[in-house]
Amino acid sequence: xxxxxxxxxxxxxxxxxxxxxxxxxxxxxxxxxxxxxxxxxxxxxxxxxxxxxxxxxxxxxxxxxxxxxxxxxxxxxxxxxxxxxxxxxxxxxxxxxxxxxxxxxxxxxxxxxxxxxxxxxxxxxxxxxxxxxxxxxxxxxxxxxxxxxxxxxxxxxxxxxxxxxxxxxxxxxxxxxxxxxxxxxxxxxxxxxxxxxxxxxxxxxxxxxxxxxxxxxxxxxxxxxxxxxxxxxxxxxxxxxxxxxxxxxxxxxxxxxxxxxxxxxxxxxxxxxxxxxxxxxxxxxxxxxxxxxxxxxxxxxxxxxxxxxxxxxxxxxxxxxxxxxxxxxxxxx
Numbered sequence: 563x564x565x566x567x568x569x570x571x572x573x574x575x576x577x578x579x580x581x582x583x584x585x586x587x588x589x590x591x592x593x594x595x596x597x598x599x600x601x602x603x604x605x606x607x608x609x610x611x612x613x614x615x616x617x618x619x620x621x622x623x624x625x626x627x628x629x630x631x632x633x634x635x636x637x638x639x640x641x642x643x644x645x646x647x648x649x650x651x652x653x654x655x656x657x658x659x660x661x662x663x664x665x666x667x668x669x670x671x672x673x674x675x676x677x678x679x680x681x682x683x684x685x686x687x688x689x690x691x692x693x694x695x696x697x698x699x700x701x702x703x704x705x706x707x708x709x710x711x712x713x714x715x716x717x718x719x720x721x722x723x724x725x726x727x728x729x730x731x732x733x734x735x736x737x738x739x740x741x742x743x744x745x746x747x748x749x750x751x752x753x754x755x756x757x758x759x760x761x762x763x764x765x766x767x768x769x770x771x772x773x774x775x776x777x778x779x780x781x782x783x784x785x786x787x788x789x790x791x792x793x794x795x796x797x798x799x800x801x802x803x804x805x806x807x808x809x810x811x812x813x814x815x816x817x818x819x820x821x822x823x824x825x826x827x828x829x830x831x832x833x834x835x836x837x838x839x840x841x842x843x844x845x846x847x848x849x850x851x852x853x854x855x856x857x858x859x860x861x862x863x864x865x866x867x868x869x870x871x872x873x874x875x876x877x878x879x880x881x882x883x884x885x886x887x888x889x890x891x892x893x894x895x
Contacts, residue, residue, distance in 0.1 A: 565598040566659045570648060570666035570675065571616070571624075573604065578612055581667035581727075583734040586620055588727050589665055590735070591694055595701055601659055603627055605647035610745070617743035626747045627651070648675040649682075650752050656683060661722050668726040669826065676724050685722035690845060692731045706845050710867035729826060730849040772824065775805035777835045780824055780851070781817075782809045784840020784861060784880060788817045793884040794839055800891055807831070809847045825850040839880045843868030860884070 666672030680687035836854035859872035
């Protein structure tokens with residue numbers, strides 16, 4: 563029986579999410595080492611056109627997973643979330659695909675579904691994958707641990723391994739011209755005994771100011787007092803077309819708006835200059851800013867993970883360094 567690398571695809575309102583294309587690149591990397599087939603699973607309704615485009619463009623087989631129609635008729639407007647559908651995958655489908663790897667994005671949906679899939683498959687589960695390493699003809703996976711200060715290389719020994727991939731680490735290559743894949747549909751019975759799904763609430767935050775800024779000055783948990791944010795705003799004002807951003811802890815404290823959050827659960831930015839102030843460098847934040855052209859990091863901890871991504875590393879208290887930098891700027895210009 564042919565082995566497969568299964569991709570758990572994601573979409574938003576019928577549009578394929580960018581993380582899905584990164585997962586394809588990730589699966590293709592695994593395929594070079596395993597020579598297994600690639601099969602993409604996509605959950606939801608009215609996704610036939612999107613599935614066909616994926617199959618034709620990337621030359622991979624796609625299976626659409628839809629909640630059972632009879633079950634749908636019992637509840638007007640019911641639409642199961644993707645992660646709930648993936649938790650209820652038919653065992654015969656999994657057996658037929660004979661997966662050696664099941665790849666999901668390290669996103670809210672993927673991180674929720676992965677452990678349940680691992681239990682169903684009696685599989686290993688490794689989350690937050692950032693790199694793949696090959697040792698002694700065996701694949702191992704690299705992820706950050708201990709607040710991203712060190713990395714762990716993990717070699718799975720189970721027959722099947724469920725992986726969640728950290729977005730932003732695997733670049734999508736141009737589609738290969740290798741023929742068109744197939745598209746099939748499987749009805750899934752969704753278990754709703756323990757909770758009821760009432761729909762999604764859209765995030766109305768407007769992140770366009772960050773996405774269009776040339777310079778972003780970003781505040782992290784190193785900001786101990788809300789009034790110290792004034793240093794961040796003053797530094798930002800030195801640059802034209804600039805914006806102030808922050809990591810999730812700062813936004814959770816309500817010191818900045820969620821529209822100013824950078825990271826996996828916030829905005830993804832590609833500014834010309836990104837100044838990280840008091841940011842530890844958690845992979846969830848770095849995934850949102852790693853594509854900035856030039857990165858400056860200010861932190862009191864010489865071992866902070868953010869320095870691994872920075873072009874210039876400044877080991878200093880930001881409340882000391884930023885006022886001196888601003889004063890020097892004004893004296894010079």
